Amino acid sequence: MGAQWKAKGKELAANARGRLFGRLAKDIMIAARAGADPAGNSRLRLVLEQARKVSMPKETLDRAIKKGAGLTGETVHFEHVIYEGFAPHQVAVMVECLTDNVKRTAPEMRVLFRKGQLGTSGSVSWDFDHLGMIEAEPATKDADPEAAAIESGAQDFEPGEEEGNTLFLTDASDLDLVSRALPAHGFTVLSAKLGYKSKNPIDPASLSAADLEEVEAFLHAIDGNDDVQNVYVGLAG
Numbered sequence: 001m002g003a004q005w006k007a008k009g010k011e012l013a014a015n016a017r018g019r020l021f022g023r024l025a026k027d028i029m030i031a032a033r034a035g036a037d038p039a040g041n042s043r044l045r046l047v048l049e050q051a052r053k054v055s056m057p058k059e060t061l062d063r064a065i066k067k068g069a070g071l072t073g074e075t076v077h078f079e080h081v082i083y084e085g086f087a088p089h090q091v092a093v094m095v096e097c098l099t100d101n102v103k104r105t106a107p108e109m110r111v112l113f114r115k116g117q118l119g120t121s122g123s124v125s126w127d128f129d130h131l132g133m134i135e136a137e138p139a140t141k142d143a144d145p146e147a148a149a150i151e152s153g154a155q156d157f158e159p160g161e162e163e164g165n166t167l168f169l170t171d172a173s174d175l176d177l178v179s180r181a182l183p184a185h186g187f188t189v190l191s192a193k194l195g196y197k198s199k200n201p202i203d204p205a206s207l208s209a210a211d212l213e214e215v216e217a218f219l220h221a222i223d224g225n226d227d228v229q230n231v232y233v234g235l236a237g
Helices: 010-015 017-032 042-053 058-068 102-115 145-152 172-185 209-223
Strands: 079-087 091-099 128-138 156-159 166-171 187-198 228-233
Touching: 017 042, 017 058, 017 091, 017 228, 042 058, 042 172, 042 187, 079 102, 079 209, 091 102, 091 187, 091 209, 102 209, 128 172, 145 156, 145 166, 145 172, 166 172, 166 187, 172 187, 187 228, 209 228
Parallel strands: none
Antiparallel strands: 079 091, 091 228, 128 166, 128 187, 156 166
């Protein structure tokens, strides 16, 4: 959880599927501003790979590309906003939103943070590193994550979200450079984005089962908001 919180359990995952498609559609629209052809738009190509991996409907995917590229005559405008604060029991949280109406999102976040504590800009971000995060899978049997990290210029690496995958961590400015270098060192890039990783995450074992359940319920409520793209939490593991 030190990098990014994900809903757990089959039921939660099923309920979050529609929200996942909505978030990917926003990412696709933003990436498509630089061109509707993924062959010449590496950011769009990576997002499309993520969308196909989770079986996003083709018509939804195509509509997002056309809308973002301005091919439908519609104007697409999303504002990137970060909300900082604490979940119950002083667990630091950074909530990344993409919204077409900040006047709607801001009061919704204030309500959601009532069970925690909404902070001001910089109140918890000082305790998070802003990093490039690259999820990659081995393209060959002998692919070595450590060697690939060193050779490609990544800062560090750790197990990815899915078994067998690796999460390569980079300086924010090196995200594209490392993404392009990894295939030459035996890894296929699945996703590449900027994100936040806690510097001093709390060990979940230090919380009681009831306290941890409160934190999870808070995070689940935050994650359920349609404007939320990512939730970064100061919990280890």
